[in-house]
Amino acid sequence: MAESIPKRLKTEPISIGTHNGHFHADEALAVYMLRLLPTYKSAQLIRTRDPALLKTCHTVVDVGGEYDEGSNRYDHHQRGFDTTFDNRPTKLSSAGLVFKHFGKPIIAQNMGASEDAEEVDSVYKKLYTDFVEALDAHDNGISAYDPKAVSTAGLEKRFDEGGFSLGAMVGRLNPSWNDPVSTDPAEAQKAEDEKFVIASQRIGEEFSRALEKLTKSWLPAREIVHAAYAERLKHDPSGRIMVLSGGSVPWSDHLYTREAQDGTDSKVLYVLYPEKPVPEAKWRIQCVPVSRGSFESRKSLPEAWRGFRDDKLDEISGIDGCVFVHAAGFIGGNKTFEGAKAMAVKALQ
Structure with a gap:
């Protein structure tokens, strides 16, 4: 199967840049998704906010203040950014941006199908709404319900579900404020990067399980349900x-x-x-x-x-x-x- 999008990419060595410091679910997933594709499988990860270093990176996610598919820049923090997934209202995070542009190649590769296959498109849309969109909303501070409408209705939460999310899981993998930190900046950054890699793998495993469930279970069920409906x-x-x-x-x-x-x-x-x-x-x-x-x-x-x-x-x-x-x-x-x-x-x- 042709990997159409990565054909645009530059030659080796490939590096993925994202910010250092406290990490979040969106860039953790964005990096994981990119590494599912052959082009990025062995890509070097550079976590920094230094513009000079980011400029050397082949692809940059969640930092840099720029969204430009042509130069492989996928940030969403800049003023005026309002890009959404097709026919969805939620503003994208770096996870949504990477999925928007690379989701179909990832799914097509998993299914052994062409990117323009109807089945790939169905899974692409379903995987976004079932998995990625909630991460986009979480990172952009968008509530599932209109806060004003909730307040007007006088609704109150029966319990706090804040810890029961993939975002919270990734957050718990960040270094704690009182963890020992090396006095050597390079060693300190290495330790932080190692925690990020664990977080990226953890949330990525959930993404891959969701994709596998859709392709192996949800999609084959469609014909059965339609026949039963008839x-x-x-x-x-x-x-x-x-x-x-x-x-x-x-x-x-x-x-x-x-x-x-x-x-x-x-x-x-x-x-x-x-x-x-x-x-x-x-x-x-x-x-x-x-x-x-x-x-x-x-x-x-x-x-x-x-x-x-x-x-x-x-x-x-x-x-x-x-x-x-x-x-x-x-x-x-x-x-x-x-x-x-x-x-x-x-x-x-």
């Missing part, structure tokens, strides 16, 4: 029950996309699938969330069923073979497909 009327005349006979696959994204393309007002409410791809497997009934990432269901399972199991649930529901219904009402189970379908049909009423 056959949904066999299970419910109004199309509110969808059956994934082959097992549980990542279905929600593909279902929402297919519904949007279809433009129907009759949305799928329940998805049925076997727990395992074997004939004797138990079946699950799962409620479709109102939107991507929501914990609210379009139509929850009946309140009277929630929190009950086995024979007691059989008695309450009037359906044989029940296994459970979650106390929150978003998922349940039955010993057979017929039983799970009966639960879905009755829940529709």
Whole structure:
């Protein structure tokens, strides 16, 4: 497969420049992504804010006050910078800039496909919104919700999730204020750089896992979900029950996309699938969330069923073979497909 973007690059030796001092998730990921490509695989890393040294670097990320694809400069801190990913509102960080320009070659290389393949483009867009965009927002100080709207609504956080992010993970790998520091500037910089390399590898591993999950699991599930959607009327005349006979696959994204393309007002409410791809497997009934990432269901399972199991649930529901219904009402189970379908049909009423 041709690596089209790096064909523009200069000759060896290749060096990647970024700033020294306290490091962040965006440049840690930017450096990792570049090093996935053959051109940068053995690139030297130079961490400095010295303009003279940065000028010698082949590619510079997150420092230098310049965004210029032609000269491989990918900073986002300069006044007036407002570049975003295609059809997304979030201002890019160095991670987003590198992904915008090098994401397709990285994905195409991983998939063994052409950069202009439709599958590559699908993964490219999905990987940005699922992984990279949150890092862009975090580095640019953009909240997931409009702070004014949150304040007007009187909403308060139930807990602090600040430490539960990739940005926080990278932040914890920075040297602490009271760590011993060598009096030799070169040794001190070397120690700091070593910590940055660890951080870049750590966040990069998560990026690679996300990419692998999309290419090996999410993308192949698309055809399965679309086929099940096309056959949904066999299970419910109004199309509110969808059956994934082959097992549980990542279905929600593909279902929402297919519904949007279809433009129907009759949305799928329940998805049925076997727990395992074997004939004797138990079946699950799962409620479709109102939107991507929501914990609210379009139509929850009946309140009277929630929190009950086995024979007691059989008695309450009037359906044989029940296994459970979650106390929150978003998922349940039955010993057979017929039983799970009966639960879905009755829940529709």
